[in-house]
Amino acid sequence: xxxxxxxxxxxADPACGAQAVWLRxxxxxxxxxxxxxxxxxxxxxxxxxxxxxxxxxxxAARELGLRGFASAAIDWRGQGLSxxxxxxxxxxxxxxxxxxxxxxxxxxxxxxxxxxPRPWHxxxxxxxxxxGLAALHRRPEIARAVFSAPMWGLPLAPxxxxxxxxxxTAATLVGLGDRETPASGKVGDPAAAPFKGNLxxxxxxxxxxxxxxxxxxxxxxxxxxxxxxxxxxxxxxNRLAREAAPDxxxxxxxxxxEEIVSKDAIHVRMKSWPKGHLEExxxxxxxxxxxxxxxxxxxxxxxxxxxx
Numbered sequence: 001x002x003x004x005x006x007x008x009x010x011x012a013d014p015a016c017g018a019q020a021v022w023l024r025x026x027x028x029x030x031x032x033x034x035x036x037x038x039x040x041x042x043x044x045x046x047x048x049x050x051x052x053x054x055x056x057x058x059x060a061a062r063e064l065g066l067r068g069f070a071s072a073a074i075d076w077r078g079q080g081l082s083x084x085x086x087x088x089x090x091x092x093x094x095x096x097x098x099x100x101x102x103x104x105x106x107x108x109x110x111x112x113x114x115x116x117p118r119p120w121h122x123x124x125x126x127x128x129x130x131x132g133l134a135a136l137h138r139r140p141e142i143a144r145a146v147f148s149a150p151m152w153g154l155p156l157a158p159x160x161x162x163x164x165x166x167x168x169t170a171a172t173l174v175g176l177g178d179r180e181t182p183a184s185g186k187v188g189d190p191a192a193a194p195f196k197g198n199l200x201x202x203x204x205x206x207x208x209x210x211x212x213x214x215x216x217x218x219x220x221x222x223x224x225x226x227x228x229x230x231x232x233x234x235x236x237x238n239r240l241a242r243e244a245a246p247d248x249x250x251x252x253x254x255x256x257x258e259e260i261v262s263k264d265a266i267h268v269r270m271k272s273w274p275k276g277h278l279e280e281x282x283x284x285x286x287x288x289x290x291x292x293x294x295x296x297x298x299x300x301x302x303x304x305x306x307x308x
Contacts, residue, residue: 004032005081007220010213011058014038014065018058023074023110025102032081033074033110038065042307043116045107045142046073047135049126049151050092050229051222053080055213060123060289063296067304070117074107076100076131078229079222091180093226097236100131101138108139119143121307125289126151126261130236136246146303147252148288153237153265168231177228191215199259201285203292210290241265245273251306252276253299255284255291277306 006020013036020034034054044064046057054073061071075082077100078093085093094100111120121144124132129150136142156164171177191214195207214221225233250273254266270278279302284291288299 004034006034007055007213007217010209010216011055012062012209013058014062016065018054018061020054021110023106025077025106027099027102029077029102030083031074031077031103031106033072033107035111035114035116036061036065036071037114037116038062039068039070040117041068042119042121042143043070043072043111044146044307045104045111045120045122046071047104047122047124047128047132048073048076048079049128050225051079052125053213053220055217055220056210059209063300064123064303067300069121069304069307072107072111072116074103076103076127080220085178085226087178088180090221090223091178091226092222092224092229093178094229094232095177097130097134097232101134104131104135104139108141122146123148123303124150126286127233129261130233130240133240133246134236136248137243142248144307145248145250146306147250149254149258149261149286150252150266150269151233151237151261152240152269153262154233155259155262155264164230165234168227168234171227172231177231178226180224181227181230191218191221199285200287201290201292202257202283203290206287206290206292237265241269245269245276248275249306250276251302252278253281253284253288253302254278255281255286255288257283257285260286 002022004020004022006018016038018034023031023033057073122132122142123146125148195204270276
């Protein structure tokens, strides 16, 4: 197993630190993964959002470690240090969201090979939401789930939604799916954005930490999504909306100042989840896991109680 780079200088690791390696997915894609063996109460699979990377979840691993849990994470294909599109590595691109299930599978196989503590749980943020929801239908070894602002829908007005479907479909059909989506707006990369008006967190210290990671290691940064990513995401969100909730206990967090994903889609899904509970957080933005210290303490204590 080949060791992979890990940027300790911008991470917030638990005492045991991260063990980063290169893994090979079933379709041959080389992916960076990391584990933090910080506790024996179980292992939490950290499923990142779009633009994110392992180091950004070192704080989550630290918080979970303080509560007795080990963690594992992977850089999704197309972001972090995993392979990116050759034409423009700054564009977030994937042809099919089902490709991400290869990444989930290799991460679980890695946890199995390392005999990571059981039970295994899942904590998925934003784009990790649909990936994690699809994984719950496929991987019965995931005992419990936590979602943070899951991307089960996008807050698009009817006109923009029709335009998104039309342009992304046309671009994909004519072979231009790897082009960046025009006018994709604020893409969540804090390196180029001031704290004021950001959509991620109300905590200036956490925002500065996220920004320092990308400024120090610009190879971790990611720009807007491709038209192919948009087409694949719209299709996957529609597909998952038609499926019944899995028979897995689920805790979902949603900030009341959320503007990146659809709050309506989250409410609809959680109302239909028999073993699900939605906790709305006053004053929180998209990155509920990276909010102010009081919010983070409340959220991680609730996660630990949910996971048991």
